[in-house]
Amino acid sequence: MNNKKEVAVDAEQSTANQVLREILTGSPVRTLLSILVGFLVGAIFMVAFNPEVLNAMSYIFGRPADAFAAMGKTISDGYGALFRGAIYNTQASDFATAIRPITETLRFAAPMIMAGLGIGLGFRVGLFNIGAVGQMAFALIGVTYVSTRIELPFIIHSLVAIIVAVVFAGAWGGIVGYLKAKTGAHEVIVTIMLNYVALNLFTFFLRTPGLLLEEGGAGTPKSDPPAETAALPNLFTDEYRLHWGLVLAVAATFFYWWLMERSTIGYRFRMVGFNSSAAKASGIRVERTFVWAMAASAAFAGLAAANQGLTSVGGVTPSIHANIGFDAITVALLGGSRAGGIFLAGLLFGAFKAGGPAMQVVGVAPEILNVVQALIVMFIAAPPLIRALFRLPQPPKRKPISEWVAAKFSKPANKKVAK
């Protein structure tokens, strides 16, 4: 009786794990197909709500060519502008200007990669951190204080600000882990609530004279710009706005890879995420792991906060977090929570942010890219959907370990009987 129950639990866990595993370890083919379908649906939206197309549709039976030409033009205009705005400006006069868009893409991608790594870390441990926005806001209190109120020499100032960001965010995230471990409160609800608390706290600090409010400011919550010694310097000439945040993002990606794939802590994290009961049985303190994992997850969001706070032009405002915390969820899901995947996903969505204004110019509302973004990740997250759409083969079903053991060790016995 007891034994049966255990097997049932095992089987149940393995199905839940299997679903999660499928999301996290998507094949490259499926990822590419998802991106393709996302762009296709985006194109349908662009066409369906374009005034020129609607105009041509009104006489589609008279001159169908017009309608199709208008459709083609809308799509090529829209995605063409995205390409010019995010990768290579074909209309630029010289090469230096032409490659400016790709540097913008990298600039937008950097914080999304860093925050995405944090969310991805959470996923690997089986935690859903929707709180990156709040963790960034709390970290920004520290970053803004260090960068505007403290005087330190060049480089050291930036480093101190970054460390403060990581510590602040980590502490804010640690609260979530602690509450989950001690009281069983679900991290999704706790992080949502802490988001609002942190954002209000951040606004209060920015609004209050003597705390973070700019010199001579009143009413509007806004800080001084970061001190020159603290601001992240540009990577190239001032013509490009790309700064050292990208280097930080690359370093964070390598560190994440090492942490998750090579270190003992990462092994523990993954073990808890894979099967927390098994991890507990083999002596890992699961509750403590939750606290550390949540803190580590938030620490990566803290890096994104440092990136934002130390590069703000004209001072930090409450909207400095730019919703990166939420975008990071889609980045982590598209990237399959792997270091390399998250980096590439961050680049894609960074390109979306960089290319938006160019689309606006040709009359396509850039918000369509948010739709594309959501659809891509939705197809990634729903493997059966994309598989049904393209008739891809079903992956082999993983069996519960007990069956595997039974099959493995009963075979020799069977053979003997057969002989």
Added chain:
Amino acid sequence: MSRIEVTSGMFSQVERKPSLKAPIVMSFVAIVSLVFFGILGPTSVVHFQITEANALVSIPDLNLPSNSLGIWASVVLLLLTAASFWFGIARKFVPRVLVIVFGLTAIVALLGWIAAGADVPVGFLLGNTLVLALPIILGGMGGIMSERVGVVNIAIEGQLLTGAFVASVVGSITNNLWVGLIAAMIAAALLSTVLASLAIKYLVDQIIIGVLLNVLVIGVTNFLYSQVISQDNANLNFPGTFDRIPIPLLSQLPVIGDAFFNQGATVYLTFLLVPALWFILFRTKLGLRARAVGEHPLAADTVGINVAKTRFWWVTLGGAVAGLGGAAITIGNVGAFGREMTGGQGFIALAVVILGRWQPIYVSISALLFGFAIILRIWANQINPVIPVDFITMVPYLVTLIAVAGFAGRVRGPAASGKPYEKN
């Protein structure tokens, strides 16, 4: 009377028994109130405007020095705390009525402190609390309907936004608010079917799909708003709002009459819907089946309830209710649609469901707390409060955190909430 409950669902606690946590939190609040609102409170007079112009019975307005109001309120709070200690020591759960009275008294003390030397327009605060809480109440009802059958609905935010958008646009195009209202409900229900089918049929992680639906809806509504609606606001986004209809007699009650019974159609629909949902969930066979599916799908399946079908319909109808909540934002309150105008109210609804313990009536009361916090922030901004507005805004979120962390009593959701059910 210790209760041991199986831990499995998204919000479950391992073990819950009557404890002294709630009385301890209450005594902390009572002492803070006594010290800061009472003993250290300002001596200037606070004026509670109670009676509306058309009220049947007029109650004289209340004029009191702020600090003596603080002391009297704190005495009441201390008595209630003592009572809850008695319950705790006797190993009994603190009755919810006591907690609610405690909360109301604390709010009165807080109001008296904030508005020292100024007026407190009671009717204005109550009426706006209700109207602003409406989307949260209805979003919460949608959340209850899907979580009671075991599907976590993070997409309430998206459903509210869909409802707000469709109600305004369809209401403007057809020039008929009722058509807009129904269209909003249908649109949000359709959105819910996406959640339902992905969660039930394809077993996609419910939280992930909810988050993505929110991103999708924000993208679609923003896109349509910039690309189409904003070009022709007068014809596409100018629906007007439901007329206020005073209910005879009830609207002339003192204090609450004008605030609760001189409102638009969306308010009255909510008045009908909340008790109806409570009745269906807890007093009918239909509700019993739904709850069985959410608590123990295998058992429900064994006795012949179609788990997938039950879940699908409850989640879909829950979406329709949340869509009504979205309509309450536009055609029920402000009129025109604005970009991302729900501003996180769907997430608050999610919290309110837990705070109200998956019970329609308690969820509505919790939602009123958040509605009150919104109007308090707006009102307090105008009278230069003693403490920064940002901290007032934070209070309901902190209350939710405390509640979720299990300090304020039992929090246990439907056991199978968030878990897909696969028929073998």
